Amino acid sequence: MIMNLAAVTTYVVFFSLYIAPMSIHSLYQSKEFFPEEKEALMQIRDSVSSTLDLHGNWTGPPCHKNSSQWSGITCSNWHVVSLVLEGVQLTGSLPPAFLQNITFLANLSFRNNSINGPLPNLSNLVHLESVFFSYNRLTGSIPSECIELPNLKQLELQQNYLDGEIPPFNQPTLTLFNVSYNHLQGTIPDTDVLRRFSESSYDHNSNLCGIPLEPCPVLPPAPLVPSPSPPVSPPQSKKRKLPIWIIVLIVVVVALVPLMVMFVFFCCYKKAQEVETPKEQQAGDDSSPEGTDKKMPHSQSTEDPERRIELPFFDKNIPVFDLDDLLRASAEVLGKGKLGTTYSANLESGAVVAVKTVKYMNSLSKKEFIQQMLLLGRMRHENLVHIISFHYSKQEKLIVYEFVPDGSLFELLHENREAGRVPLNWAARLSIIKDIAKGMAFLHQSLPSHKVPHANLKSSNVLIHRDRQSYHSKLTNYSFLPLLPSRKSSERLAIGRSPEFCQGKKLTHKADVYCFGIILLEVITGKVPEETSPARNEEKVDDLSEWVRMVVNNDWSTDILDVEILASSAGHDEMLKLTEIALQCTDMEPEKRPKMSEVLRRIEEIDRTNQENE
Numbered sequence: 231m232i233m234n235l236a237a238v239t240t241y242v243v244f245f246s247l248y249i250a251p252m253s254i255h256s257l258y259q260s261k262e263f264f265p266e267e268k269e270a271l272m273q274i275r276d277s278v279s280s281t282l283d284l285h286g287n288w289t290g291p292p293c294h295k296n297s298s299q300w301s302g303i304t305c306s307n308w309h310v311v312s313l314v315l316e317g318v319q320l321t322g323s324l325p326p327a328f329l330q331n332i333t334f335l336a337n338l339s340f341r342n343n344s345i346n347g348p349l350p351n352l353s354n355l356v357h358l359e360s361v362f363f364s365y366n367r368l369t370g371s372i373p374s375e376c377i378e379l380p381n382l383k384q385l386e387l388q389q390n391y392l393d394g395e396i397p398p399f400n401q402p403t404l405t406l407f408n409v410s411y412n413h414l415q416g417t418i419p420d421t422d423v424l425r426r427f428s429e430s431s432y433d434h435n436s437n438l439c440g441i442p443l444e445p446c447p448v449l450p451p452a453p454l455v456p457s458p459s460p461p462v463s464p465p466q467s468k469k470r471k472l473p474i475w476i477i478v479l480i481v482v483v484v485a486l487v488p489l490m491v492m493f494v495f496f497c498c499y500k501k502a503q504e505v506e507t508p509k510e511q512q513a514g515d516d517s518s519p520e521g522t523d524k525k526m527p528h529s530q531s532t533e534d535p536e537r538r539i540e541l542p543f544f545d546k547n548i549p550v551f552d553l554d555d556l557l558r559a560s561a562e563v564l565g566k567g568k569l570g571t572t573y574s575a576n577l578e579s580g581a582v583v584a585v586k587t588v589k590y591m592n593s594l595s596k597k598e599f600i601q602q603m604l605l606l607g608r609m610r611h612e613n614l615v616h617i618i619s620f621h622y623s624k625q626e627k628l629i630v631y632e633f634v635p636d637g638s639l640f641e642l643l644h645e646n647r648e649a650g651r652v653p654l655n656w657a658a659r660l661s662i663i664k665d666i667a668k669g670m671a672f673l674h675q676s677l678p679s680h681k682v683p684h685a686n687l688k689s690s691n692v693l694i695h696r697d698r699q700s701y702h703s704k705l706t707n708y709s710f711l712p713l714l715p716s717r718k719s720s721e722r723l724a725i726g727r728s729p730e731f732c733q734g735k736k737l738t739h740k741a742d743v744y745c746f747g748i749i750l751l752e753v754i755t756g757k758v759p760e761e762t763s764p765a766r767n768e769e770k771v772d773d774l775s776e777w778v779r780m781v782v783n784n785d786w787s788t789d790i791l792d793v794e795i796l797a798s799s800a801g802h803d804e805m806l807k808l809t810e811i812a813l814q815c816t817d818m819e820p821e822k823r824p825k826m827s828e829v830l831r832r833i834e835e836i837d838r839t840n841q842e843n844e
């Protein structure tokens with residue numbers, strides 16, 4: 231009996247120490263405990279694309295002890311508790327309810343991607359502590375169920391396109407909250423928790439007001455009806471008729487208050503301007519010769535560290551610098567355009583940026599400039615030159631762009647045409663054109679409320695970057711029209727050149743399509759259209775589209791093709807197909823021109839056929 235008891239005890243100990251864990255372990259190996267969590271993750275994997283190979287990496291069970299770990303996933307007790315996919319160029323929109331099955335999720339981050347569409351449904355995720363969706367392209371409103379997340383500690387939604395009102399968050403757990411740089415509106419709810427956060431959590435929203443931002447506008451009192459408010463009116467209880475002099479006094483006070491408020495605001499604004507525009511910065515000009523290595527114009531450094539002026543940045547990954555760093559950088563003139571001069575600036579950190587000093591905008595208010603910069607700076611597309619930062623002062627406006635290393639399309643097509651030049655082949659031309667069409671289609675479609683055209687599409691505003699043998703292009707100087715003081719100034723600058731604009735009509739997307747057609751013809755023929763650039767010595771053609779129409783009339787001839795591509799027989803047919811598109815784009819009647827999305831579709835089709843034929 232004693233022996234038996236000992237044997238049983240030994241067996242129990244042996245079982246609990248070795249056999250049981252082994253069998254649980256093999257159970258985990260053979261079975262997925264929470265398939266609905268995997269299913270939820272599969273939904274994301276299949277609805278977005280990314281530089282991370284999620285299809286290759288997210289295989290097997292996500293929380294398997296022995297399987298290689300899924301990128302961005304952390305598990306605890308066989309449940310997914312953290313999902314972090316940051317800066318991996320996720321594009322597409324998230325399935326609305328996918329998180330609902332990841333019930334133990336505590337940490338969720340999709341920071342620094344290009345996700346569009348609305349925020350996913352977060353309701354019932356009672357364990358959720360951190361939610362980071364900053365620096366994306368999310369639209370829609372902040373879901374009200376967020377205020378019911380009992381353990382929410384951190385919420386970052388800045389730099390998106392969210393609109394609507396902020397729900398009344400009041401979770402005492404909340405220690406980090408940022409909804410800046412969106413399109414939120416209305417009054418910031420006056421809750422104990424939301425009151426804790428400073429202006430930077432809310433600023434740069436189109437129509438948001440209340441503590442800690444500007445107070446919300448109060449409806450002005452009706453001017454001739456005396457207000458019964460306490461300071462001047464007699465006690466309500468007496469119910470006597472007011473003497474006439476009191477009524478007059480009330481009317482005068484009511485009329486004077488708004489004037490005084492405006493005066494105080496004006497004084498504060500003037501003062502802020504003075505602080506922001508140090509005197510030394512206001513001196514100097516940008517008239518030095520092109521290509522000279524020097525400091526930026528107005529380059530007296532502010533020296534005094536107390537007065538260093540911070541610059542706003544759209545991309546957290548760009549090394550941050552301030553105005554002083556920028557003004558101290560060694561600079562070189564890249565070119566002088568109609569809107570101003572562009573410099574390359576080599577910062578002490580080693581980074582190179584392009585800085586455009588903008589002229590003709592002196593009457594522009596700070597608010598107007600900032601609003602437009604915020605709108606443009608958030609537009610992210612591989613075929614747009616990104617705005618990194620900007621600076622406003624009354625005397626000068628700077629726009630800091632990413633530096634694109636290989637010059638402009640104008641330079642590539644028309645400069646150094648002498649012997650020894652490497653010809654720009656058909657494949658390179660097609661790739662450049664396709665990129666321009668992609669950038670333009672994005673500009674026209676990206677923000678539905680944003681009807682502003684590019685309005686300045688020309689070959690010097692198409693910048694080139696080369697990647698080994700292939701050529702790519704990006705658009706710059708886009709959508710400046712709202713910054714120009716008048717129609718006259720845009721006419722003087724020959725912005726948005728299109729027949730209908732010259733006849734006094736409005737600039738629309740169809741004018742951009744016309745300008746795109748002209749660029750297309752420029753790439754096909756290698757000829758410089760009129761007005762493309764300040765006078766240079768190249769062969770110019772009065773009206774490029776008219777000339778091409780004349781040559782191809784009745785006989786689709788290769789005479790129009792640039793001699794550089796005529797030499798090789800590759801791509802002639804495709805070039806003529808592109809010519810057909812170009813002539814439709816440059817139709818005199820705007821309504822007959824195709825949309826940029828349609829143009830892109832047709833160019834992509836030509837590209838596909840071209841690749842199949844190779």
Ligand SMILES: Nc1ncnc2c1ncn2[C@@H]1O[C@H](COP(=O)(O)OP(=O)(O)OP(=O)(O)O)[C@@H](O)[C@H]1O
Nearest residue numbers: 564565566567568569572584631632633634638690
């Ligand atoms: N982000 C940039 N990176 C590199 N080079 C640039 C950049 N922006 C402009 N450049 C160069 O500077 C030149 C002048 O540019 P700028 O925009 O000042 O004049 P523009 O192209 O004639 O346009 P606009 O007349 O509309 O002002 C361009 O042709 C290009 O070679």
